[in-house]
Amino acid sequence: MQPNGAEAIVVTREGAVAVLTLNRPQRMNAINNAIRGGLPDALAALDEDPEVRAIVIHGGEGRGFCVGADITEPRAPRSPVAVRREMMGRAWVDSFDRCATPVIAAVHGFCLGGGLEIALACDIRMASPDASFSLPETGLGLIPGAGGTQRMHRILGLGRTLDLLLTGDRIDAAEAHRIGLVTRLAKDRESLLAEAVELAARIAARAxxxxxxxxxxxxxxxxxxxxxxxxxxxxxxxxxxxxxxxxxxxxxxxxxxxxxxxxx
CATH class of the missing domain: 1.10.12 (Lyase 2-enoyl-coa Hydratase; Chain  A, domain 2)
Structure with missing residues (x-):
């Protein structure tokens, strides 16, 4: 549940640019059912709007972009077969693949697990200097389940991807930029969103x-x-x-x- 009925996904507009904000700051935007359901719905609605020509996904004012799955969310016990059956269906993160509109991830603070998988699904990744990135799932007895093993190697190549997957190492924004995980670095945390919106506006101004x-x-x-x-x-x-x-x-x-x- 969100405090005071707040929405887990907040959408605002700046001209032809839509800003989609993850809005669970008290949980560092940990992914719960509200995000799993709200993010695809918001992307689909914006993609169908002819006035929207670029989208920015942002982590709001909390300590991070997204720290991955919310492990405190109550979920009924399920067998491995039931989990696999559910995951073999259309996954919520696949909504990025169906979005024709360019999507920019504006990443600050913690970008871990499923949060990094959201960023990987975007077309462009911009980070503030305080951002840090990791896919730590093997330390939890799991593997990434929302595209981390598939999207990352298409961006970084297999060797570097396996290094990050097998170790679970956390890298900072400078290293993420050096290896190409992010393509742009913002001046600082305070200017991140403005710089991402300015980049989106440049894209939106093209044909x-x-x-x-x-x-x-x-x-x-x-x-x-x-x-x-x-x-x-x-x-x-x-x-x-x-x-x-x-x-x-x-x-x-x-x-x-x-x-x-x-x-x-």
């Missing part, structure tokens, strides 16, 4: 259809053989070649003015 398609080409192509990925890229390129935004971009360049994209 909407092209932004969606370039994300699709890169994400889907990562799981394809090169020839299939190239075919996908060419197909999406062709779909954009006759759009009004493509024509507008050419006109704006010739007239030395900013383009006025409409998404058409």
């Amino acid at each position: 909407p259809a092209a932004t969606v398609y370039v994300k699709e080409a890169a994400r889907s192509g990562a799981d394809l053989h090169l020839a299939a990925g190239m075919a996908l890229e060419r197909s999406l390129f062709a779909l954009l070649s006759g759009t009004a935004d493509k024509t507008e971009a050419a006109a704006a360049f010739a007239e030395k003015r900013p383009p006025r994209f409409t998404g058409e």
Whole structure:
């Protein structure tokens, strides 16, 4: 339960950018059923809104982005077979894979376990200098269950991923940036959200259809053989070649003015 009826997920808007805040500061945004259900619903609603062109996920004002599963949440005992059956269905974190809108994780403080798996599912990860990252599950007799073993090696490569998975070592923001786990470092904790929103606004100002398609080409192509990925890229390129935004971009360049994209 949230104190005073507070929502576990809070959504605000700054122009074409939506900010999705995890809102369990008293539990360092530990993942409970409210987050498991609320996060996919919020992402789906924002993805369907044509006025939203970029999304930032933030950990709010607490001590961390997210510390993983809330182990204090009461759950009825289940057999390993029942747990596996549940997890083999559509997982809540898969909602990121269904989101066509670009998503930026703005990470501060603790980003552990399932919290890191949320960040890994985002398209861009920005961190404040105080951020720390770990997948500690093997020390708890488990393995990551929301994509940690699959998404991380697609970002870092197998060797570095196994190092982090097998040891459970916690790394700081500087090391995370050095190895490519995060792509941008904010100046400080206080400016993190503003910097992430500014980055999202820059993305939102670009041609909407092209932004969606370039994300699709890169994400889907990562799981394809090169020839299939190239075919996908060419197909999406062709779909954009006759759009009004493509024509507008050419006109704006010739007239030395900013383009006025409409998404058409």
